[in-house]
Amino acid sequence: MYAFYFKSLIHSLPLFFKGLWITILVSGISLVAGTVLGIICGIFRTVKRWGLSRIMGAYADYMRGVPFLVHIFIIYFILPEVGIQLEPFPAAAIALTIYAGAYISEIVAAGILSVPRGQREAATAYGLNAFQQMRHIVFPQAFKVILPPLVGEYVLLIKDSSIVSVIGLTDVTRVGWLTVQRIPEGIMVFGLVGILYFVICYPLIHLSHILEKKVSYDAQ
Amino acid sequence: MLSHFNFRVILQYLPLFLKGLWATSWISAISIFFALLLGVLACSMRLSSTGFLKKTAGVYIESMRATPLLAQLYFFYFGLPTLHINLNEIQTGILALSLNSGAYIAEIVRAGIVSIPDGQTEAGTAYGLTYLQRMRYIILPQALGVTIPALLGQFIVLVKDSSLVSLISVLELTRAGQLMASERFMPTEGFFTVAAFYLVIYFVLKYLSTLWQNRLIYREP
Numbered sequence: 001m002y003a004f005y006f007k008s009l010i011h012s013l014p015l016f017f018k019g020l021w022i023t024i025l026v027s028g029i030s031l032v033a034g035t036v037l038g039i040i041c042g043i044f045r046t047v048k049r050w051g052l053s054r055i056m057g058a059y060a061d062y063m064r065g066v067p068f069l070v071h072i073f074i075i076y077f078i079l080p081e082v083g084i085q086l087e088p089f090p091a092a093a094i095a096l097t098i099y100a101g102a103y104i105s106e107i108v109a110a111g112i113l114s115v116p117r118g119q120r121e122a123a124t125a126y127g128l129n130a131f132q133q134m135r136h137i138v139f140p141q142a143f144k145v146i147l148p149p150l151v152g153e154y155v156l157l158i159k160d161s162s163i164v165s166v167i168g169l170t171d172v173t174r175v176g177w178l179t180v181q182r183i184p185e186g187i188m189v190f191g192l193v194g195i196l197y198f199v200i201c202y203p204l205i206h207l208s209h210i211l212e213k214k215v216s217y218d219a220q
Numbered sequence: 221m222l223s224h225f226n227f228r229v230i231l232q233y234l235p236l237f238l239k240g241l242w243a244t245s246w247i248s249a250i251s252i253f254f255a256l257l258l259g260v261l262a263c264s265m266r267l268s269s270t271g272f273l274k275k276t277a278g279v280y281i282e283s284m285r286a287t288p289l290l291a292q293l294y295f296f297y298f299g300l301p302t303l304h305i306n307l308n309e310i311q312t313g314i315l316a317l318s319l320n321s322g323a324y325i326a327e328i329v330r331a332g333i334v335s336i337p338d339g340q341t342e343a344g345t346a347y348g349l350t351y352l353q354r355m356r357y358i359i360l361p362q363a364l365g366v367t368i369p370a371l372l373g374q375f376i377v378l379v380k381d382s383s384l385v386s387l388i389s390v391l392e393l394t395r396a397g398q399l400m401a402s403e404r405f406m407p408t409e410g411f412f413t414v415a416a417f418y419l420v421i422y423f424v425l426k427y428l429s430t431l432w433q434n435r436l437i438y439r440e441p
Contacts, residue, residue, distance in 0.1 A: 064376070065422030066415045067383035070394055074415065077407035155286070162288035166387060173291055186298025194287040194295060201286040 005185045009192065012179055019175035020196050026089065026171065027161040030096035031154055037097060038104025043134065045109035056105060063102030068160050071095055076167045092164035100157045107153060111146035112138055144215055151208040155201050162197070172196050230409050233400045240396030241417050247314060247392060248379045254318035255378065256371075259325025264355065266330060277326070284323030289381050292316050297388050313385030321378045328370045332363035372429040379421055393417055 045056040063071070075095045079086060086094070115138050123133040165174035176193035180186055230237075265277035284292070293316040300307060307315065336359055344354040364371075386395035397414035401407040 061422070061426075062419070065380075065419040067380040067394065067418060069383045069386070070397070070411055070414050070418065073394075073398070073401075073407070073411045077401065078411060081408055159288035162290040163384070165290070173288065173294070176291065177294060180294070180298045184298075185302055186295060186300070187302060190291055190295035190299060193291045194283070197288055197291060198283065198286045202282065205282070205286055 002185075005183050005188060008183055009179070009185075009188055012183075015175050015179070016172060016192060016196065019170055019172035022089075022169065023158070023161055023171040023173075023197075024200070026092050026096065026164060026169065027154075027158045029093050030100055030161070031157055033093070033097040034100030034104055034157065035150070037101035039108050041101060041105035042108025042112065045105055046112045056109075060102045060106050063099055068095070068099055068163050069166065071099055072164060072167060088164070088167045088169040091167060092161070092169050096157060096161060096164070099160065100153065103153050103156070104150065107146055107149045108142070111142035114145045115141045148208050148212040148215060151204055151211060155204045155208070158201055158204075159197065226406060226409050229400070229404055229406060230413050233396070233410075233413075236396045236399065237393070237413060237417065240391060240393040240414075243390070243392040244379065244382055244394075245421075247310065247317070247385065247390070248375070248382050251314050251317035251321060251382065252375050252378055254314070255321035255325050255374075258318060258322030259329055260360075262322060262326035263329040263333065266326065267333065281323045281326050284320055285327075289316065289320050290384055290387070292320055293384055293388065309385070309388045309390045313382070313388060313390050317378060317382060317385070320381065321374060324374050324377070325371065328367050328374060329363060331370075332367035333359055335366060336362050368432050369429045372425055372432070376422055376425050379425070380418065383418075 041056050041059065044052045045060075047053060072092070072095045075098075076086065076088070076091045079091075119137055119141065120133055123137045128136065161171060162173040165171050165177065168174075170178075172193055176189050180189045183189055262277045262280055265273040266281065268274060293313065296307075296312050296316050297309075300312065340358055340362070341354060344358045349357070382392065383394040386392055386398065389395070391399075393414055397410040399410075400413075401410035404410075
């Protein structure tokens with residue numbers, strides 16, 4: 001029986017690769033968009049004017065407090081009530097972007113705050129405006145601190161993308177879920193799903209560790 | 221959307237939400253307890269000098285951290301029955317949550333232990349303490365103190381992750397919202413109420429974390 005199930009699992013491998021492609025696509029898009037959103041919100045987080053810091057703090061708190069599953073239900077089932085009907089793929093990408101953006105904004109804000117005040121003061125003395133200061137002085141230095149946790153956050157994003165399978169997007173987790181109805185060998189099927197995620201996430205985790213070591217080495 | 225927000229239905233479903241809140245709380249509490257045990261165990265295995273223990277812990281930690289919880293949950297939910305291990309949904313959920321969180325806690329505790337200066341271990345050795353005694357009386361009390369905020373952070377993550385057990389039909393907070401949304405066609409009321417309950421848990425835990433951090437800062441001078 002095992003041999004038979006194994007054979008049919010091999011036959012459905014193309015489906016798994018298709019699912020993997022969807023996973024990569026949806027997390028890739030939200031990774032880029034989430035990073036942009038996170039950097040903007042992270043910079044706003046450090047601005048002490050117009051209540052910007054407060055608003056961004058509330059945004060981050062909301063995303064850190066509410067599970068991603070509930071968040072995606074809100075995007076997918078509540079937005080239609082106000083007339084915004086989304087297909088599963090854009091809904092998933094938007095949900096992941098907003099979610100990752102909050103976490104990335106916290107990372108970026110922490111990185112910016114880690115740059116000593118004197119750097120900004122010196123830049124002001126040189127006559128740079130706020131944008132130039134951020135662009136040429138603060139951000140390049142903050143970037144080194146930001147990078148390792150940012151890569152770690154990407155891993156979390158890819159893993160969280162598995163949850164979008166509940167709104168019917170056929171990512172690799174959903175392919176596993178569909179396959180296990182046909183091939184009732186949970187260990188085999190979800191073992192394969194796990195391996196596919198592992199192949200993407202493990203190198204990234206490793207990269208994050210290497211970057212972390214490099215940063216702490218540079219700091220010494 | 222908010223102009224016809226139906227509070228009466230929420231009141232009607234309040235008993236279900238409170239039941240779900242209670243289920244979420246105790247499932248998370250039990251899971252964090254087992255996760256702590258597992259985490260400390262895996263961490264001490266990883267820091268030990270025995271190659272086999274070190275590798276086993278490494279494989280456990282890395283495989284848990286590099287795969288999504290949902291896949292792990294389905295792995296146990298669909299996989300254990302084929303091995304003739306029959307757990308109910310709640311037990312499966314607690315198993316997956318504890319194993320998943322245990323790996324993260326192992327890394328948190330390891331960071332705490334590594335942050336303790338080598339001199340402490342050396343002093344312990346000089347006093348003639350064995351490895352276990354050093355861990356129990358010198359290293360772990362200090363390491364856990366430093367890691368409490370990170371552990372509370374992990375607890376917050378665990379509470380959020382516990383929402384996934386609703387997908388294997390355990391009645392907890394998220395499931396209560398889903399039930400209300402599907403029975404009354406009121407996703408707005410259902411899911412916003414669920415989100416509000418999760419936020420309450422989150423702010424309580426965050427407050428505890430801040431309290432502890434203030435205590436640490438206060439005690440330092």
